[in-house]
C-alpha cells in the first residue's frame with residue numbers, strides 16, 4: 001500500500017464475492033470502493049449527502065481468491081469548491097500484489113435540494129471533527145453550519 005494512502009479498510013473475500021471463475025468479482029470490489037470513498041468523502045466534507053460524480057479508468061492488474069484478505073486505501077488529492085477528488089488503491093494482503101488503482105474518484109457534496117454546495121475545506125482532516133452531530137446539520141452557502 002502506498003505511503004500516501006490515508007484511509008484504509010480490509011475485507012475478507014467470501015464465496016458470494018466471487019465471479020464464475022472463482023476469483024474476486026470486479027463488481028463487488030467496485031461496490032466496496034464506492035462505499036469506502038463515500039464514507040471518506042462524508043468525513044472530509046462534513047456532509048452526509050456526498051455523491052459519486054466521476055470515476056476515472058480502473059486498471060485491474062491482479063485478482064484475489066476466496067479466503068484472501070484485501071486492503072483498500074484512499075487519499076484526498078484535491079479539494080474543489082463543492083467536490084473532493086480521491087485516489088484509490090487496492091492490494092491483496094496475502095500475495096502482496098496490487099489489485100487495482102483508480103487515479104480519480106470525484107465526490108460532490110449536495111444541499112437539501114440535491115444541488116452542489118460549497119464545503120469550505122482545503123485540506124485533509126485526520127479527525128472526525130467535520131461530521132455533523134445529528135441528522136440535518138448542513139453547511140450553508142457561506143460555509144458556516146446550520147440546521
Ligand SMILES: CC(=O)SCCNC(=O)CCNC(=O)[C@H](O)C(C)(C)COP(=O)(O)OP(=O)(O)OC[C@H]1O[C@@H](n2cnc3c(N)ncnc32)[C@H](O)[C@@H]1OP(=O)(O)O
Nearest residue numbers: 038050051052053054079080081082083106108114115116
Ligand atoms: C455514493 C453513491 O453511490 S451516490 C450515487 C451515484 N451518484 C449520483 O447519483 C450523482 C448524480 N449526479 C448529480 O446529481 C449531479 O451530476 C451533481 C448534482 C452531483 C452535480 O451536478 P453538476 O451539474 O455536474 O454540478 P456542477 O457543474 O456544479 O459541478 C459540481 C462539481 O463537480 C465537478 N464535476 C462535474 N462534472 C465532473 C466530471 N465529469 N469530472 C470531475 N468533476 C466533475 C465540478 O468541477 C464541480 O466541482 P467544484 O465545485 O469542486 O469545482
